[in-house]
Amino acid sequence: MANSMTPSTPVGKVYLVGAGPGDPGLFTLKGKTLLEMADVVVYDALVSEPILAMINPQAERIHAGKRRGRHSLPQEETTKILIEKAQEFAIVVRLKGGDPFVFGRGGEEMADLQAANIPVEIVPGITSGIAAPAYCGIPLTSRGYSCSATFVTGHEAAGKYRPQVNWQAIAQGSETLVIYMGIHNLPQIIPQLLAGGLTTDTPIALIRWGTRPDQEELLGNLGDIVQKVEATGFAAPAIAIVGRVVELHPQYDTLLHTAN
Ligand SMILES: C[S@@+](CC[C@H](N)C(=O)[O-])C[C@H]1O[C@@H](n2cnc3c(N)ncnc32)[C@H](O)[C@@H]1O
Structure with missing residues (x-):
């Protein structure tokens, strides 16, 4: 099984994409294109329904959302999934509410992915x-x-x-x-x-x-x-x-x- 401490050869890339605050009109064109092309989308609880509706219907969807007191997936589990999926698929989107680098743990995920030798790209979003x-x-x-x-x-x-x-x-x-x-x-x-x-x-x-x-x-x-x-x-x-x-x-x- 893949492990963040044992770098292997990834076939894909993880895009840390900011979904913005909710209004789909505030989502970036770059983010929308990536959702339409994605093989896997791992998304947070605060991502709005109209934005989730843009996801490629063929893509695998994983809800990693967490809200106060209601954790869906622990952070380590989310990172592990991203690493595994990038070893299997070309376009893995990690979709986060607002901007991934503003109180979104995007920095930590980027560091973990880089440590696992996974290419990462950041697509900013409008922060709430x-x-x-x-x-x-x-x-x-x-x-x-x-x-x-x-x-x-x-x-x-x-x-x-x-x-x-x-x-x-x-x-x-x-x-x-x-x-x-x-x-x-x-x-x-x-x-x-x-x-x-x-x-x-x-x-x-x-x-x-x-x-x-x-x-x-x-x-x-x-x-x-x-x-x-x-x-x-x-x-x-x-x-x-x-x-x-x-x-x-x-x-x-x-x-x-x-x-x-
Ligand atoms: C874990 S932080 C994520 C922030 C996010 N990365 C951003 O840039 O907006 C979650 C907090 O962001 C704020 N938040 C996110 N979306 C919001 C919205 N649509 N309206 C108001 N506050 C929001 C709330 O304070 C919420 O508790």
């Missing part, structure tokens, strides 16, 4: 942290509001919050924060942002299923958003945008939203 705020009219930077944006993960490990992020430094160093995987941990994150100098009236927008027909938004401030999340049952997967740019939401909203 850019697309979701755009679809609800929030520019991440805007003159007079913000001249910097930081992408940061709010993910916790297996039920225990062990912050690796220096939230206080980020609060001081960036005017817009784009927080991935942070909804569940807002009660832990917000006090640190306040300790870093942000105030309770700092605006925050939560955007769930951004760019999809069922996109949902929840607006508030650092003082009231946790209560609003609890009251509405707002849940992942969602992006949180923190900063004054959120104030621009009402005036941009109707201008930018496009059909899926």
